[in-house]
Amino acid sequence: MGQLFSSTPKDEDHGDLESSFAEYFKNYKEEGKIISEETVRLIELHLKQGNIQGANSAISDALKNIDTVPINVAVTGESGAGKSSFINALRGVKHGEEGAAETGVTETTMEITPYKHPKIKTLTLWDLPGIGTMKFPPKDYLEKVEFKKYDFFVIVSATRFTKHEVDLAKAIRHMGKNYYFVRTKVDFDLENEKMFKPRTFDREKTLNQIRSSYLDALRGNKIGEPRVFLISNRDSSGYDFPGLVDILVKELPAQKRHNFMLSVPNITEAAIQRKYNSAKQFIWLEAMKDGVVATIPGLGILKDNDVEKLDASLSHYRVLFGVDDESLESMAKDAQVPVEQLKKNLKSPYLLETKNEETLGGKLLKYLENFASANGGLLATGLYFRKSFYLQFHFLDTVAADAKVLLREAYSKN
CATH class of the missing domain: 3.40.50.300 (P-loop containing nucleotide triphosphate hydrolases)
Known part of the structure; x- marks a missing residue:
């Protein structure tokens, strides 16, 4: 996938990068961040000094640590x-x-x-x-x-x-x-x-x-x-079970918090939201590592390997949030309803489907334009990432919303 930005950031952009990075992580309470305050400060320092390579190295190390x-x-x-x-x-x-x-x-x-x-x-x-x-x-x-x-x-x-x-x-x-x-x-x-x-x-x-x-x-x-x-x-959504999970997440070290949050079943909407916030931070850090400058991205043609990677990303999020085909079939069996009935109110299973003359690349670009327009850049940070990252955010939004739909339907039947 080609880089969508101009070359190395100009000196005047370094302050914007540092400010945007710091502002983004202010949105999260300490117990919800997936990287430590020490790591946040280190990345901010690199950006302040114009050391983009150092910032990317620190982010890479943090992401690798989270993954392993x-x-x-x-x-x-x-x-x-x-x-x-x-x-x-x-x-x-x-x-x-x-x-x-x-x-x-x-x-x-x-x-x-x-x-x-x-x-x-x-x-x-x-x-x-x-x-x-x-x-x-x-x-x-x-x-x-x-x-x-x-x-x-x-x-x-x-x-x-x-x-x-x-x-x-x-x-x-x-x-x-x-x-x-x-x-x-x-x-x-x-x-x-x-x-x-x-x-x-x-x-x-x-x-x-x-x-x-x-x-x-x-x-x-x-x-x-x-x-x-x-x-x-027998009821992991009731009594003190959700409160126990909250405490476990809060008291884990930051680098272990992300994967533990993703592991938690969709027991409450708050649990789904925590998973969403954690996954969003991870995507944001990956995008940051991949190279950012304050310039608007072009909407070029998506290559085949771009689409393959996005397909893999969507499948990954659907599995993590329990809205993949296997999970839906299991839920349908438990509820004794056709799986199509569960799918009818969901959007994520159909994100990559096309109809008539519509191409997959064209559909994805339309999503990208709508998402970027609605969010004023990326999450109002003033940073602009590769087009694939905008689409990953869109996929994550859709999958998390579907998980909440399924949870509400499960509650309505109890």
């Missing part, structure tokens, strides 16, 4: 607590599907078992045996599970947290890593409470009582400021 850095999540807890179901829910994998963690009423985890995320290859969730089992006694537990490799620990219980798990949390905190207490099967507690106290049942009051009992018990065991999340593995 491993994310390891440890999940531990008592037998029958729902660890495997929690891992499946966090990966967006249904029980019984290929690659799903094995679930059961008895202890199914006697070995340390890794589960790769089906879409994000750098993310692994580790199903750890409960502390205190014969092969993993408390005094050897952290060493045997290779404590250092995990980004954080999720300690799961369906009843109460044992002394072993409380001591584990203290050891994790002492070693400077994050841990989160997760109380599963809270939906069963509510069902039982409603059954036995139908006249006085109050959902929120019951949830607050459960949460308070855990917080009091943990504080009594000298766990300072404990965080307990009440969840149901």
